[in-house]
Amino acid sequence: xxxxxxxxxxxxxxxxxxxxxxxxxxxxxxxxxxxxxxxxxxxxxxxxxxxxxxxxxxxxxxxxxxxxxxxxxxxxxxxxxxxxxxxxxxxxxxxxxxxxxxxxxxxxxxxxxxxxxxxxxxxxxxxxxxxxxxxxxxxxxxxxxxxxxxxxxxxxxxxxxxxxxxxxxxxxxxxxxxxxxxxxxxxxxxxx
Amino acid sequence: xxxxxxxxxxxxxxxxxxxxxxxxxxxxxxxxxxxxxxxxxxxxxxxxxxxxxxx
Numbered sequence: 001x002x003x004x005x006x007x008x009x010x011x012x013x014x015x016x017x018x019x020x021x022x023x024x025x026x027x028x029x030x031x032x033x034x035x036x037x038x039x040x041x042x043x044x045x046x047x048x049x050x051x052x053x054x055x056x057x058x059x060x061x062x063x064x065x066x067x068x069x070x071x072x073x074x075x076x077x078x079x080x081x082x083x084x085x086x087x088x089x090x091x092x093x094x095x096x097x098x099x100x101x102x103x104x105x106x107x108x109x110x111x112x113x114x115x116x117x118x119x120x121x122x123x124x125x126x127x128x129x130x131x132x133x134x135x136x137x138x139x140x141x142x143x144x145x146x147x148x149x150x151x152x153x154x155x156x157x158x159x160x161x162x163x164x165x166x167x168x169x170x171x172x173x174x175x176x177x178x179x180x181x182x183x184x185x186x187x188x189x190x191x192x
Numbered sequence: 193x194x195x196x197x198x199x200x201x202x203x204x205x206x207x208x209x210x211x212x213x214x215x216x217x218x219x220x221x222x223x224x225x226x227x228x229x230x231x232x233x234x235x236x237x238x239x240x241x242x243x244x245x246x247x
Contacts, residue, residue, distance in 0.1 A: 058223075062196040063211035065231070067223040084223065109208055129212070160220070164208045 036090060036191035047188025048078035048088045054182040057103065058173040060163045068100065068113065068159040068173060070184050084158060086186055091152030096186030097145025098159045103174030104138060108165035115146055117157055122148045125162070139174050147189065159184055195219055195228035195246070202241050210235065 039045045052070035060066045069084050080088045088094060102111050112127030123146035148157060163171040175181040193201075196219060200206055211217050218232035233240040 061194045061219070061221060061228050063208055064194070064196060064219040064221050064228050066221040069223050110212055164212065 036092065039191065045188070045191065047090055047092060047191070048080045049187035050076040050081045050086060051183070051185040052076070052081055053178065054173065054175055057175040060161060060171045060173060062171060063162065063164045065160045065162045068098070068161050068182060070182065085156050086158070087156040088150050088188065089152055090188060091150065091192040093147060093149050093189040094186055095145060095147050095189055096157050096184070097143065098182070098184040099141060099143040100161055100182045101174045101176070101180060102140045102142065102163055103172045104163065104165055108163060110164040111140070111162065113142060113144065113159055113161040115157060115159055117148050118155060122146055122157070149192070157186070198246050199241060202245050203238050206238070
């Protein structure tokens with residue numbers, strides 16, 4: 001028997017034993033009405049994701065941990081990436097990674113990079129030491145990534161790099177093309 | 193002259209090993225236009241250089 005309710009007011013003493021499967025479909029939900037917390041385990045949501053890259057070569061001072069500048073956005077779904085810093089607006093667990101292209105023209109003693117959360121290393125530096133291998137025009141790529149919990153408001157991630165070599169030589173995060181340069185990318189793994 | 197070079201000029205006994213990952217001195221640049229700075233100075237014998245020395 002169909003029940004029709006007209007007007008406004010409060011109905012008490014009514015219990016609902018559950019809705020049949022399929023009764024709530026996408027047509028019945030307002031856009032963006034389902035929150036991250038309501039998504040079942042194993043279902044990919046619409047968390048923030050980004051991919052950025054450098055558009056030019058960045059000089060690095062001798063033996064100085066230098067924040068890597070990524071000034072070109074390939075995509076930034078939720079506008080969470082700014083000033084080479086990722087500050088997501090949704091709390092949860094994130095994966096972030098970078099591929100850095102180091103350039104040098106003389107023997108070097110160490111190079112690497114780390115991922116930092118709120119200024120502290122969340123990915124310990126990936127670091128190569130004492131290889132002493134270099135020729136003019138040489139470059140070397142390092143890739144690394146990690147996971148981190150970010151609170152969706154103040155927590156942020158950024159990338160710092162270091163290149164140690166003899167004095168008076170080129171030390172840089174090298175740009176050669178849109179693909180042969182420094183990249184950084186990240187995305188939400190799951191909600192908090 | 194970079195901050196590293198200034199420190200080496202003040203303390204010639206230091207070398208790049210003191211500034212490595214596990215070294216006692218960490219220099220940093222936040223790419224915010226403010227330049228290089230000393231983020232950590234835990235050298236066992238040498239005092240942190242003063243601003244006047246680094247000027």
